[in-house]
Amino acid sequence: MFNQLVPILLASGSPRRQEYLARFGLEFEVDTADIDESVRSGESPMDYVRRMVLEKAEPFLEYSDRIALITADTLVLLNGEIIGKPKSQAEVLPMLELLNGRTHEVITGYGVFLGDQEVLREVTSKVHFRDNPLGMLESYALDPEPLDKAGSYSIQGLGTFLVEGIEGSFNNVVGLPIEELLEDLLRLNVIRSKH
Template sequence: MKKLILASGSPRRKQLLEQAQLEFSISTSSVDESFNQTETPDQVVEQLAKRKARDVFLRHEDCIIIGADTIVSINGEILGKPNNEEEAKEMLCLLSGKNHEVYTGVAIISDEKTVSFHERTIVSFLPLEESDIESYIGSGEPFDKAGSYGIQGLGALFVNKIDGCYFNVVGLPLARTVRELKNFQHLIRHRE
């Protein structure tokens, strides 16, 4: 049986795979996460997920690797993780009172095959007051999250509704990922 490796240091992705009761380890990728601004959000997340998974696969060719990447898109503009407070504030102001899309790309790689896909969830934000934004930025939560918010944390207070997979917004479309892993079923070691 092959080991399953998550090519991500995200505590949220780790928690989701644990929730699915999969036995896995973690090996983070160090790839450049820049992308071509002319590509569509679904293309960007799938390419970045593949890039991350391949990077880890080169170090663990006898394993099955899961790579993932999440971005937020509004009006065709792709929002990644903010670099500072000013960028976080700009992103949250942009999302305030509007719908946006969250895309997560997933790539599963073994020496036998590669599967990649993406999920899209529409998230509707309530109108945010400047004090809401300032307080949220002060919490430190926005800085390692696409679009400057985490739906599983204090960012949940900004969300009016979602259309699609909640776990996709957290960072890994869990049901779809586990279904795709069934294609590798004979290779994966499960918890006893």
């Protein structure tokens, strides 16, 4: 679909982000940095997402003169409060109960770093959870799928039944607003249209 002009390093262990880039025919290496993902006292959600994007990039910036470095972070926000990833199976059901029958926001921030060029962007989508019976939440909470997901659900997986609808980018909710990212990669001449 695109001609790739610059090698890409995806600094993310997310299989979903890797699938998106691969789906569009992009070739990339994957590496990750071990960073502290805890929210700092008084830190706004947007500041947190931006800090995560920059901290994930930091160990690899020395290579950005010859590669396009892509980092991303996704969070779930309910009434201004960040709902993270569950640390254990025991945290899944309480998170799902918190989101059940309500609308929350999913914010994905990403960065593209290439030489002296840098793009930082945040994309927000709204997700409306159905008012699911407790038995459905309990059944889903026992599955391993929610464990590495912000908000304890996967909209593109089994967790799709929890959701009544979304406003904004579905891809953003999955973890990478590919529409915006492709625009930025085109603008930075990392990729170009095949013609």
